[in-house]
Amino acid sequence: MENMNSEMHAKRLLRKIVLAFCATLAGAALSGGTALADETSCSPYTPLIKGQEDLVYVWTLGVKGVGDGSDKLVTVDVNPSSKTYRKVIHTLSLGGRGEVHHLGLSDDRRYLWGGALDSSKIYIFDIGTDPAKPKLSKTITDFAQKTDFVGPHSFIALPGRMLITPLSNNEDHGGETGIVVYNNKGEFVTGHQTPKERGGDGYGYDAGINPRKNVFLTSSFTGWNNYMMDLGKLMKDGEAMKHFGNTSVMWDLKTMKPIKVFQTPGAPLEVRWSWKPGDNWAVTTTALTSKIWVYTQDAKGEWQVKDVGTIGDPAKIPLPVDISITKDGRGMWINTFMDGTTRYWDMSDPMHPKEIYTKKIASQVNMVSQSYDGKRVYFTSSLLANWDKTGKDDEQFLKMYNWDGKDLKLAFEIDFYKEKLGRAHHMKFQARDLSTLKPLESAQSVPAQMARK
Secondary structure, three states: OOHHHHHHHHHHHHHHHHHHHHHHHHHHHHOOOOOOHHHOOOOOOOOOOOOOOOEEEEEEEEEOOOOOOEEEEEEEEOOOOOOOOOOOEEEEEEOOOOEEEEEEEEEOOHHHHHHHEOOOEEEEOOOHHHHOEEEEEEOOOHHHHHHHHEEEEEEEEEOEEEEEEEEEEOOOOOOOOOOEEEOOOOOEEEEOOOOOOOOOOOOOEEEEEEEHHHHEEEOOOOOOOHOOHHHHHHHHHOOOOOOOEEEEEEEOOOOEEEEEEHHHOHHHEOEEEEEOOOOOOEEEEEOOEEEEEEEOOOOOOOEEEEEEEEEOOOOHHHOEEEEEEEEOOOOOOOOOOOOEEEEEEOOOOOOOEEEEEEEOOOOOOOOOEEEOOOEEEEOOOOOOOOOOHHHHHHOEEEEEEEEEOEEEEEEEEEEOOOOOOOOEEEEEEEEEOOOOOOOOOHHHHHHHHHHHO
16 A cells, blocks of 8 residues: 555656646747757767676665665676676765766776766766776866856766766756866866757756767756755745756757757757767657657758657656667667656657557666667666655666567666665666777767867
8 A cells, every 4th residue: 555655646746747847838838938877878989898798887876774875886797707797796985965866988988977966076986997896086076166057967978078967057056057078187178058049948968979960969957956856845836847948959069069959848858869870860858748859950951850759648647767779779768767667669760760668667767778789778766866756666776687679588686775775876887808999980980080179
């Protein structure tokens, strides 16, 4: 009964947030206003693991009363030939809680950057010297002071640098934000505001790079005031419900200037580009409107976006969160948090995708990461500390499945509460031997070389 009541309560809360959000969209239209270690999600400049990954790093939120209660980087051995396969082999505690969220690999894959959405700290780990035992190399504590932004979210490697997408600003902690570049030493280089003109709302979330076209695409979510608020309280705050992102932006990679703003209502989250040679499209999904949006260039070379699919039954509030696209762009995993389900979509025709497989992973599921060959698919559970389900539905885990193209079969799972670790969020893979890894060929293209200068 407790489990059922918890699930029903969570569904009612999410239904309220979506209805309130849709009402806000309708009001804007009437008034003339404008409305989460996935190898294929790595920067194209990062050397890739195309064979068996050896390790998975899990960015884990601390929970009071669970272990030491602190955020931590958890290292799991995932190579079947290893004696410690399926086991946690290392933890690195941060000595406090700051709402850790996403991770990003450097352009040489020897360093791992991780951000905290509440404290706005950035942690840089040495994962090259001894990949099985990461060491904290540097902590950036003045991100807000240097950039005027807060909530560093995504970390996407550039040659010698790191592109960072914060979620909020240091003035009013709302959703207006921008993009930031640091060098590999962890020093601030430059920052740019997300556009508010030409239909923009100034919000941000994730980013994805296309070196061949000298562009990158950013999405949008909400600011610190909302993402740190208790979900139940947020539902009752009509003003707060007006502050979710409805746009995405295409940028020039070399100049870091916006090219075009797109209307993608409903909090577009993760951004992925197809890596198939010859492909020229990107994809995102909207959390609050359950839509798939695909970006392509028209005959004149101008970027356009189209709503190409609906995820689940929007009336049941599935809440699409993370996505993972296959290396050939022909398939994509979409996780829906509220029903704890993963969905596999056939993307061979990206303008007319089809859902062809679904599987219940748990009471809640957030991040999904697949190996480069697509044969192994990993899942974690936590969305945000104040947004996760409660009671028996608050399952926290790392699960790995084998995928044969027809069915997911569980290989192993680790209960992060039983292991006294905390809430499992983002993942990144690592190899013990980095000497043979190479980045995508597209990162060596002429436009990509020009973008380096």
